[in-house]
Amino acid sequence: MEFIIDGKTIKTTTTQTILDAARQHDIDIPTLCYHKDLSPSGNCRMCVVEVKGNRFLQAACVTQATDGMEIFTHSDKVIQSRKQSLEFMLANHPAFCSTCDVSGECEVQDLAYDYQVEPPVWGFKGTRYLPDSDPNPFIRVDLNKCILCRRCVAACAEIQVRNVWGIAQRGFAEEISAGAGTQLLEARCESCGQCVAYCPTGALSNKLNYGMGMARAHQIRKITTTCAYCGVGCQFDLVVRRGKIIGVTSNPDAPVNGMALCVKGRYGYDYIQHPDRLMKPRVRRYLLDGDAKQEINLKDRKKNPKMEWVETDWDTALDIAADKLRTTRDTKGADSIGILTSAKCLNEENYLMNKFARQVIGTNNIDHCARLCHASTVAGLASSFGSGAMSNSMDDLARNSALFFVIGSNTTEQHPVFGTMIRRAVRFRGAKLIVADPRKIDLVEFANLHIQQKPGTDIALLNGLMYLILEKGLEDKKFIKQRTEDFEDFKQGVMQYTPEKVSAITGVPVEHLYQAVELLTEHKPASVIWAMGITQHVVGVNNVMDLANLQMLLGNMGVPGGGVNPLRGQNNVQGACDMGGLPNVFPGYQAVQDDTIREKFATAWGLEKSSTTRMEAKDFVLQRFSVHLPDEIGMTVTEMIPSILKDKIQALYILGENPVMTDPDTTQVKKCLENVDLLILQDIFPTETAEYADILLPGVSFAEKSGTFTNTERRVQMVRQAIRPIGEAKPDWEIIALLAMRIINAAPERINATAKYANWNYENTNQIMSEINALTPSYAGITHERLEKGDRLQWPCPAPDHPGTPILHTKQFTRGLGRFASVEHIPPAELPNDEFPMLLSTGRVLYHWHGGELTRRAKALMKIYGEALVEINPLDAEKLGVNGNHRLRIASRRGSIQAKAWVTDRVPQGMIYANFHFPESSANILTGHFLDPVAKIPEYKLTAVKVESIPE
Ligand code: SF4
Ligand code: SF4
Ligand code: SF4
Ligand code: FES
Incomplete structure (x- = not known):
């Protein structure tokens, strides 16, 4: 195919839009509603071009370039049309630039300047909306500045897969609207700020620094660094003015996340400059x-x-x-x-x-x-494969997994950006999803099958699935023969787990076992993804080894889209393990x-x-x-x-x-x-x-020093100092x-x-990294110089010219052959009885992190989730006479806490779920010191408790 743009002949064999072809050849066509990450909507008309022989101008972002076309991107007719489009936009967009947060970075402002268009005298002069019309604590909504480009609608639908924003009304009254004309949070907004990142104007902006820390583009520095919350390892830019962090913005070149961030990464930064910071020793x-301390009355x-x-x-x-x-x-x-x-x-x-x-x-x-x-992950995978880390990369899974088997991972809350990658794969690529979790976590909404096993019965469940795979002869015989050992012993053990027996132990209906096996065997490669729902048990190591068994049985190891994929919790927990x-x-x-x-x-x-x-x-x-x-x-x-x-x-x-x-x-x-x-x-x-x-x-904090973090997929990334250490901290x-x-x-x-x-x-x-390079074979080739140069490196990277290893175990396992391990169901350490009749499971929530040390000092996160909530099933709540306004007293054999009830069917009957973010109502006051014998990880996921309503 051959066509001409502005006199330049372009020969290509690929089908592409005029815009893509022009940009590939450095020919400038302005755009507004178009963004390369989003589906084009073709509504702003800024990208119009003239095609010889066509009466009407064509929108380059949605028009395919075809053989023989002659295209003019800057003819008089084109320029006139763009000016007119801008004039219409500005007619309905009061020129608030003097106080607008994004002035200097606003795409409409840039284009108005380029095309020398001013708001027309005939334009609408007043304001139609409140300038801060939504109570969301992170996002400032000012629809007066909206140009109806719909990028926010597409970003929320296609990146976050949440569909919060839509278009309401028609004609002059047309507007973007959260849900059916409600507020963002009511429309199930997750406050990820993706819509803000893609908005080309100041219609959506960061509320945290509005009127306080904002600055014009020329007054700020942006320093690209790596998020210090979770193990996904998103990168972003810290925005600095006068030595202070005033915001976080997406960096489109971020290797893992692109423009996407979650609420903590984008808006949870103000703890860095919190007055509680330790300034001096x-x-x-x-x-x-x-x-002597012994002489003091402690x-x-x-x-x-x-x-x-x-x-x-x-x-x-x-x-x-x-x-x-x-x-x-x-x-x-x-x-x-x-x-x-x-x-x-x-x-x-x-x-x-x-x-x-x-x-x-x-x-x-x-x-x-x-x-x-994840101590049990490291020990379990080391035993099965010889090394204990995530085998594949998040991007690989998002692109290539035909099925995601998510077990014991509340991915959208704990690894939010990876959670959205799974949602996208399911919604837009047709990947299948099995969620195995006692709780109805958010991801269940996207699942083909939700297996709701009783807490602490994962081995019975997995053995039951493998029983059916073996019974039907659907195991990957070639993989088992060539790549594994100890299969026969393992098989004997598994064949004790008939569907009926498994159903009795796990509470999972037999038909769900059959459905799961059908999905697992018909959609390959399948990836297994887990987190603490699997690891925090007295049988954590065995749980992990059984997941390794399943992936070997199905031949899902060492291939794109497959593998064993533990999601590491904290930003650098992988690195802390890697570093001894x-x-x-x-x-x-x-x-x-x-x-x-x-x-x-x-x-x-x-x-x-x-x-x-x-x-x-x-x-x-x-x-x-x-x-x-x-x-x-x-x-x-x-x-x-x-x-x-x-x-x-x-x-x-x-x-x-x-x-x-x-x-x-x-x-x-x-x-x-x-x-x-x-x-x-x-x-x-x-x-x-x-x-x-x-x-x-x-x-x-991470903003005050330079070095590296290693994310959950073994990717080593630079952390860069943005501000001086606070006080006398070092x-x-x-x-x-x-x-x-x-x-x-x-x-x-x-x-x-x-x-x-x-x-x-x-x-x-x-200098420290050079020492690491010399003494650590898997990090030998990972230097600051390479990372600064833009090399994207996942260990093992044994030499300075090695490209890193996105997928482990492709040819052989670290230990040679993969080892099948025969593991048995063992009941949890502490089961309910008459005195403590309910089960407590513990974990985290989207808006908080770890012990809450950082997120309790991030004010907008606290506005949205300012106290511990304990999830309780409506049927249990009814028995206790509890509604959402009640507080609960929860007691275990070790202590008791009080917290507000959240009545929800996210938890099954007989189970409650609490977090450990708030000291006064921390779930760990209740949990016990029951350890996996090998990994010594505590069984946080199961504690017998009694629950009472506290009278109002
Ligand atoms: S913040 Fe995120 S979830 Fe909320 S509307 Fe914007 S894109 Fe959607
Ligand atoms: S809010 Fe921003 S992204 Fe959404 S339609 Fe308006 S200008 Fe476009
Ligand atoms: S998903 Fe994790 S790494 Fe990414 S922004 Fe959120 S907390 Fe940070
Ligand atoms: S950028 Fe093509 S129509 Fe808006």
């Missing part, structure tokens, strides 16, 4: 007075003047912290110290915490909140019990040869270079904290974690923390755990290094300073 007065710690906080300088705080840690190590032994690193912090910082624990202290007692969310923030592995999952590996790290870090025996405390001071890397696996967080009461742990150094909110059985956690000799907490806020701390070291990597140097300098003979990576005098995180 703090120590308890007794430390400055040189008193029962009344809040009133005891010796326990009051004193702000101090960095040298004082770090000297005390280093001295206390060193003394504890040298007198009580390295294993009396526990280190909690942070899934919120950079890879480089997590690497340093791992080095601090192992080189400086000499213990493997390092862990972090991955223990509480675990008690059994160095960075890159190199086992601490492997002599060769220990040797490698001992040599690099300037320690004498590794030892196969545990070192004694006295060895630290007696021998030159005598610190051996310990060969025993250290304690998990769920072991460290209880060990305080057994006098095994004397000191804790916690980076950015809040165990008082996040660990099970809050009362017991508090009791443990009350009894620890030394608690050093490094964080950005005085969190609930700070109450028990002796030293508070102020770290910084980047966490700097604090860890300062502490390490003080401890090392107090006994320099312990470490051979000439060893290549013995030292801690880092000037930036780039």
Whole structure:
């Protein structure tokens, strides 16, 4: 095909619109209603062009270029038409530019300037709408500025798949409207701000900074960085004016998310500059007075003047912290110290915490909140395949999965942008969706089948599905033969799970089992997606291994659109694991019990040869270079904290974690923390755990430092500093290094300073990454330079010229053959009885994050979800005489909370659902310390409770 645009001959074999063809050849055609991410609506007429021989001008965004066409993009007729279209727009668009938030970035303003069009004298002069007409706390709606381009309608329908916006009325009265003329939230708006991002005018804008932090385009800087909330790893631009963050805007080049963000990523940024931020180090007065903690009455710690906080300088705080840690190590032994690193912090910082624990202290007692969310995933997948991470990429799944099997993942609330990718695949590509979840989560609305198994019966369910696959002979025999082992043993076990037996255990109707198997076997490749509904059980590891069994049985491993896909929770929980923030592995999952590996790290870090025996405390001071890397696996967080009461742990150094909110059985956690000799907490806020701390070291938020995060799909991405550290806070990597140097300098003979990576005098995180590259094979080729250059890298990336690995296990599994594991249904640790007749399941909500430390300090998020709500089924509510205005008292064997009832059929009868975002009504006051025996993850998803209505 051949056609001419503005005299330029274009030859092509593809069918494309005139607009696409012109843009491909750098020929400018203006657009307004068109956006490349959205279906064209062809309504604004800004893109009109003249086609020789046609009486009427054609809209280039919706007209196909055809053979022999001769097109003129800037003829007099075209220019005149565009001017006229603009004039009509401006006639109904009062020129509010002087105070408009998006002035300078407004597409209508730009075009009016380009075409020198002013609002016509005959235009409508008044205002037709309230300038802030919707109560949504994030989105300012000013329809006076709307040009009816419909991009918002398309963005909500096609990106967010929510269909909140529509067009109402006709003629002059035509307007965009939320739902049937209602308000955004009532029309089920998720406040993602996609419509705002695509609006070309100021009709939809960010309400958070309106009238306070807004700025003209030329007054701001935009810094591209990575979201610090969830593991999806969206990128966006932080908008900075005069050293302050004043907003977040989409960055169309973001590798994972493009323009899409969720409500937390787009609007949950104001915690960064919250007045609660720790500005200076703090120590308890007794430390400055040189008193011993044991001599202080801790029962009344809040009133005891010796326990009051004193702000101090960095040298004082770090000297005390280093001295206390060193003394504890040298007198009580390295294993009396526990280190909690942070899934919120950079890879480089997590690497340093791992080095601090192992080189400086000499213990493997390092862990972090991955223990509480995906420890069972890491252990289960390592057992089945030899490595424990998401096998495929989100974009791959969105494009290629014929079926999504989502089990135990409330994806649209916990990984919202990936949730919308699934919705899009189902709605627009025809992919199938099975949701297996005791709750009717939002994704169920899009599902072909909702399997509502009883909590804690996943293995019975999965075995039941595999029984039917095997019975029908629909397993992938070739894959099983070539790529797996232990199949026969596994088969024998599974064949005990007849549909009737499974139905009795799980409560799932037999016909649903058959329907699920039909979907799974007829739509391949299928991806399995899970989160904490699978992992947070006493059988978490077995649950994960059974999902691996299912994917091997169906031959869905190592292929685009298939795989095992655990969705990691926090922004950098994958990275914190990758960097050795675990008690059994160095960075890159190199086992601490492997002599060769220990040797490698001992040599690099300037320690004498590794030892196969545990070192004694006295060895630290007696021998030159005598610190051996310990060969025993250290304690998990769920072991460290209880060990305080057994006098095994004397000191804790916690980076950015809040165990008082996040660990099970809050009362017991508090009791443990009350009894620890030394608690050093490094964080950005005085969190609930700070109450028990002796030293508070102020770290910084993601906006104040540079380095990398690794998202759930193993993608390493840059985090870039946008503003200076607030107050006297310091980047966490700097604090860890300062502490390490003080401890090392107090006994320099312990470490051979000439060893290549013995030292801690880092000037930036780039230097730390070089050390990671040298010692971590899977990260060997992932450098800041490559990432800054735009390389998109997922580990394993073993060399500087390696392109990274979007899909794992394509040719063979990390362990060689995939291992089928025979696993049995085991009932949950705590079942309902007469005294505690209901089941509590716990989790998070869309508007909050983790222990709520950040999101409770984001004011608009609090406006929309300002207190804990407990979901209760209408039938249970009726029995208790409860409606949506009532509060509930919920008690377990460990404690009780009060919270407002949300009467909803999202939860089945007999079950309630609570979150742990609010300290006064945290679900973890109720949960118990029941652990998976291998992964040591607690069973957060099941607690027996009694529920009462609190009289009004
Ligand atoms: S904020 Fe998101 S969900 Fe709400 S209307 Fe806009 S695009 Fe739709
Ligand atoms: S609100 Fe914005 S995106 Fe929506 S129709 Fe109006 S101008 Fe277009
Ligand atoms: S989906 Fe996750 S990473 Fe993306 S914006 Fe939301 S919280 Fe941030
Ligand atoms: S951009 Fe083509 S009609 Fe609006």
